[in-house]
Amino acid sequence: MTKRVFTQTFCAVGAIIERDGKILLVQENITYTPNHPDHLKWNQPAGWLDVGENPIDAAAREVLEETGLEFKPTALIGIYSLVKENLTHFYGDTPHVIKLIFRGEVVGGKERPQEGEIAALNWFTPDEIYAMGPEALRDVDIKQEVKDYLAGKAIPLSTLNHTANP
Numbered sequence: 001m002t003k004r005v006f007t008q009t010f011c012a013v014g015a016i017i018e019r020d021g022k023i024l025l026v027q028e029n030i031t032y033t034p035n036h037p038d039h040l041k042w043n044q045p046a047g048w049l050d051v052g053e054n055p056i057d058a059a060a061r062e063v064l065e066e067t068g069l070e071f072k073p074t075a076l077i078g079i080y081s082l083v084k085e086n087l088t089h090f091y092g093d094t095p096h097v098i099k100l101i102f103r104g105e106v107v108g109g110k111e112r113p114q115e116g117e118i119a120a121l122n123w124f125t126p127d128e129i130y131a132m133g134p135e136a137l138r139d140v141d142i143k144q145e146v147k148d149y150l151a152g153k154a155i156p157l158s159t160l161n162h163t164a165n166p
Contacts, residue, residue, distance in 0.1 A: 012099045013059040014046025015071055016149040017106060018093035022123035023146055026066050028138055029119035040119060043138035044145065045071075046099070054162040059102045066118050075154035077101045080141050086134065101145050101153055103154060126150060 017024040026045050027048040030036040049055055058071050063071035080099040088094045113121050128147050134140055 011049040014044045015102045026118045027120040038138045041138040066114045067111040072107045073102040073104040
């Protein structure tokens with residue numbers, strides 16, 4: 001059985017951001033982990049949910065950190081369960097992440113990649129994203145997330161309840 005570490009959530013938050021029919025992706029710059037298989041792959045702005053953090057606030061934080069854009073989540077696109085078997089050889093175990101992906105609007109900020117962690121930002125058409133394989137995309141479920149976004153999936157934010165048990 002896999003050892004559970006309860007000081008780290010196994011959840012990531014992210015956003016699908018559209019402008020002029022194109023979707024914003026960030027190019028991962030994983031220089032802090034030598035030879036990481038996801039180095040220089042494309043991903044939606046996303047990251048780990050910090051312990052105790054409201055997932056809605058976390059999505060806005062991750063977008064700001066990685067892109068410089070102020071993002072206001074307006075709905076949840078979906079909840080995605082991703083088993084990353086491609087990383088088993090790297091970690092010696094198989095990561096399994098639950099991803100909360102949001103839609104929303106950019107309300108400010110200046111577009112710029114996060115120094116050290118993001119190599120580049122780029123806007124891609126949905127067809128360009130659908131044509132990317134695992135050698136280019138960090139997570140192949142991004143294709144489904146984009147399809148769900150374009151289909152208008154929008155789960156109300158009120159569905160997500162965040163509570164701290166005192």
